[in-house]
Amino acid sequence: MTHPPAAPAATAIPATGVDALLLDAGGVLLRPDPAALRAALGAGGVRPDDDAFDRALYRHGPVGAGLGPGDDDDAFVLSYAVSAGVPLDRARARLDALRQVVLFRPWVPRDPRAVRAALTACAARVPHVVVVTNSEGGAAAHLARAGVCQVGPGAGVEVRLVVDSAEVGVHKPDPGIYRHAAEAVGVAPERCLHVGDSVRNDVAAATAAGMAALHFCPFGDCRDTAHGHVRSLAEVAGLLSGAPA
Structure with a gap:
């Protein structure tokens, strides 16, 4: 890469x-557990690898511009997922499960x-x-x-x-x-x-x-x-x- x-x-x-x-x-x-993040996305669709999630942790801000306030938890989770390559509509559909991993499950x-x-x-x-x-x-x-x-x-x-x-x-x-x-x-x-x-x-x-x-x-x-x-x-x-x- x-x-x-x-x-x-x-x-x-x-x-x-x-x-x-x-x-x-x-x-x-x-970092958030990449395996848990993939599980949160469910079957089918884009399933980013560990490197994609790792990179997303550091570049989610610019990619997520316009998704919501910078200090909003949902915007943070969505921009993180989008930066990893997850389509926005799928990230929104799986938001509750993604939130559990990114915000609450131990990293x-x-x-x-x-x-x-x-x-x-x-x-x-x-x-x-x-x-x-x-x-x-x-x-x-x-x-x-x-x-x-x-x-x-x-x-x-x-x-x-x-x-x-x-x-x-x-x-x-x-x-x-x-x-x-x-x-x-x-x-x-x-x-x-x-x-x-x-x-x-x-x-x-x-x-x-x-x-x-x-x-x-x-x-x-x-x-x-x-x-x-x-x-x-x-x-x-x-x-x-x-x-x-």
Whole structure:
């Protein structure tokens, strides 16, 4: 498969150094289960493969323009399905089943071994790794069950904190969720770096909280030069290794 040229180079590592790395969960550590998505579409018609669903997770916004408000759950689900190649009429017909997978069913790790390796490398380079996610609740337990990460020892990588919007009562894109995360680990916002796959919920909101932010864009689809981009967690670890102490 041919991918577009690489997104503009990342330029958002704080000049003062990074004491806390904040990571989005959905889109960075986890993705909707492709098999469950295909099951939700039912028999017959288009049944996108794993790669199509993976790519759709990062480009649904532009493809879904005009389907509804950007913060509307139904519009998000429809634009995600359409971007994966599902005809709009079929996506609408199967919306309830798709919603259950995209909005409520636990997401799964894309590549557990690679994610854990990259998280381990990141944790070796900064004092605090914090997951900041919009969730219906139970995000920390789900990440631990998936073997990705947990607070304290466990099967996954040890992180300092998991900030779950349902538990703290602040949801992205409210910058308050990022300020809460920084305060919880005792780090000034200007020494925090956040990485997430949504320009609105992650990049813009974390920036508004006074943090540096990078857009997680594995396929290089975002061409906006106003913010920096990374294609993988391994790239984040590499950038952190060159950040000032």
